[in-house]
Amino acid sequence: MVNQWVATLLAGRVPDWFVALITSTLGAVGILGFVLASNVLGVWMERKVLGRFQIRYGPNRVGPVGLLQTLADAIKVLGKEAITPFGVDRWVYWLAPGVAFLPALLTFAVVPFAPGAALADLDIGLLFVSAVGALGVVPIFMAGWSSNNKYSLIGAMRSIAQTVSYEIPLVLSLVGLVLLGGSLRLSALVEYQLQHGWFLLTQPLAFLIFFIAGSAELNRTPTDIMEGESELVAGYHTEYSGFKFSLFYVAEYTHLFAAAAIITVLFLGGWGTGPVLNLAPAVVWFVAKVYLVVFVFMWVRSTLPRLRIDQLMGFCWKFLIPLALLNIFFTALWVYAALSGPVIAVLNLLLAVALVVLWTQLLAGEEAGSPVPYVARPGG
Amino acid sequence: MDYGYSLSFYALAGLTVLSSLLVVSLRNIFHAALFLVLAFVGIAGIYLTLNAAFLAVVQVLIYAGAIAVLMLFAIFLTRNAMAQGNPPGRLQASALITAGLMFIALAYSFANSRWAPGPATPPDIxxxxxxxxxxxxxxxxxxxxxxxxxxxxxxxxxxxxx
The missing domain is CATH 1.20.5 (Single alpha-helices involved in coiled-coils or other helix-helix interfaces)
Incomplete structure (x- = not known):
């Protein structure tokens, strides 16, 4: 919105590319501000929420209700010694934390915060999001390889196996939305939801798959086998300290907020509120929904224990991918039959429940009937 | 053609050519793979300046996100951590022949292109x-x-x- 005002002010006085440069710079600065503020708030929120779930207070010393704790931590972490271990691959080791920040930040470029308030409202926005997500593993590779440490390497290996696998259900679950919405443009998908009902209602199975796969991509606790403190010290960032470690930390929270923003856009109707609650501006609703999704992620983290790697991979390949494919098939059927929104919602909800129950039974039967049950091998 | 486009074209082309050269000349195979990712991203950027956003995104998704990551994965699986250099290859002769044929084919098609300029603003596909x-x-x-x-x-x- 500010951008449009600046653009009209400058139009005609300077060359077009200069206007584009100024407006995009302004947008980028705005997004960066939102991301950094969300990082500070998010870290505080996570510690508070985790504390409450574990029946303790969480940070409450620095500032009102501990709000300034993150700032204090940031200053502390800057003052720490920057250790560079012996024999690291220097260039890659130094670059990895900076690169880690980029993909998450790029995701925000296509997120429509309010009507007409996306930095780049690409007509292939959804594809852009998955492409950027696919790049997210490269910095983890760089960190894991260059650290000259077994644990870092194993962490990076696991993260690749996991991310590459979970990307498939992540993308497949979105096909149903595109079939219904008829566009890859994120703002168009939001408009569709405002007219025909949120995708959370019309595509419940896709939401479930996207949420689980997205949380696996984020490497948060139920699925953070790439860090797994009990097995791998800290995974790919074992050898990082001080400022470089904090960059990884910031990247992780930026990823979290990016995923929450995408879920808000795709499943929770973006900036829309329905007919009743149009009291606050669209941006406020959008940000509120993003924080709600972030809270749910924290809720999941504080509730579920970490999975084993074979469970995680089996869950992806045997459960999420078949269900995502079936979801596409049935959604295509509904679209072909030209059913209306509420009918699709009811059908898909029934379908989601039936499929999840049936598939769990199927997998449980397979597990019981398999000749060699999984045995944890020593050292394996 | 205004300055913005020319500038971004030369920057992206320079980035792509430089990182492609590094891919084939570096001894450290892991660094080579990382520069391959950078080269793919540079090519995607050039597609963007040509108004082919779809192609650019697919380029990043498939080449940088999948193929290069698979290569890195293969390096991780087959080499010791931080191993320097490449193992001695036994396929040098066949690699030389393949590269030579490829060079001839490319040079031939370059020499015989008409290089007709397209429309001033490429169609948005x-x-x-x-x-x-x-x-x-x-x-x-x-x-x-x-x-x-x-x-x-x-x-x-x-x-x-x-």
Whole structure:
């Protein structure tokens, strides 16, 4: 919105590319501000929420209700010694934390915060999001390889196996939305939801798959086998300290907020509120929904224990991918039959429940009937 | 053609050429793979300046996100951590012949191109148009490519099970 005002002010006085440069710079600065503020708030929120779930207070010393704790931590972490271990691959080791920040930040470029308030409202926005997500593993590779440490390497290996696998259900679950919405443009998908009902209602199975796969991509606790403190010290960032470690930390929270923003856009109707609650501006609703999704992620983290790697991979390949494919098939059927929104919602909800129950039974039967049950091998 | 486009073209082209050169000249195979990612991203940027956003995103998704990551994965699986240099190859002669043939083919097509300038603003080819072409005019090649990929996938599973 500010951008449009600046653009009209400058139009005609300077060359077009200069206007584009100024407006995009302004947008980028705005997004960066939102991301950094969300990082500070998010870290505080996570510690508070985790504390409450574990029946303790969480940070409450620095500032009102501990709000300034993150700032204090940031200053502390800057003052720490920057250790560079012996024999690291220097260039890659130094670059990895900076690169880690980029993909998450790029995701925000296509997120429509309010009507007409996306930095780049690409007509292939959804594809852009998955492409950027696919790049997210490269910095983890760089960190894991260059650290000259077994644990870092194993962490990076696991993260690749996991991310590459979970990307498939992540993308497949979105096909149903595109079939219904008829566009890859994120703002168009939001408009569709405002007219025909949120995708959370019309595509419940896709939401479930996207949420689980997205949380696996984020490497948060139920699925953070790439860090797994009990097995791998800290995974790919074992050898990082001080400022470089904090960059990884910031990247992780930026990823979290990016995923929450995408879920808000795709499943929770973006900036829309329905007919009743149009009291606050669209941006406020959008940000509120993003924080709600972030809270749910924290809720999941504080509730579920970490999975084993074979469970995680089996869950992806045997459960999420078949269900995502079936979801596409049935959604295509509904679209072909030209059913209306509420009918699709009811059908898909029934379908989601039936499929999840049936598939769990199927997998449980397979597990019981398999000749060699999984045995944890020593050292394996 | 204004300065913004020229500037971004030369920056991206320079980035791509430089990182491609580093890919083939670096001794450290992990660094080479990382520069390959950078080269792919540079090419995607050039597509963007040509108004082909779809192609650019697919380039990043497939080449940088999948193929280069698979290469890195293969390096991780087959080399010791931080191993320097490449193992001695036994296929130098065949690699030389293949590269030479490739060079001749490329040089021939370069020399014989007309290099006709396109329209001042390239047409914006959105996903709808692309999908229509793919599923009507080019439906048969599309299906053939799908079957090829399916066969490759089945072959990989078969190899892994043995």
């Amino acid at each position: 959105g996903p709808e148009l692309l999908a229509k072409e793919l599923f009507t005019t080019f439906a048969f090649p599309f299906e053939v490519a799908s079957v090829l990929l399916l066969v490759a996938m089945l072959g990989a599973i078969l190899l892994a099970r043995e």
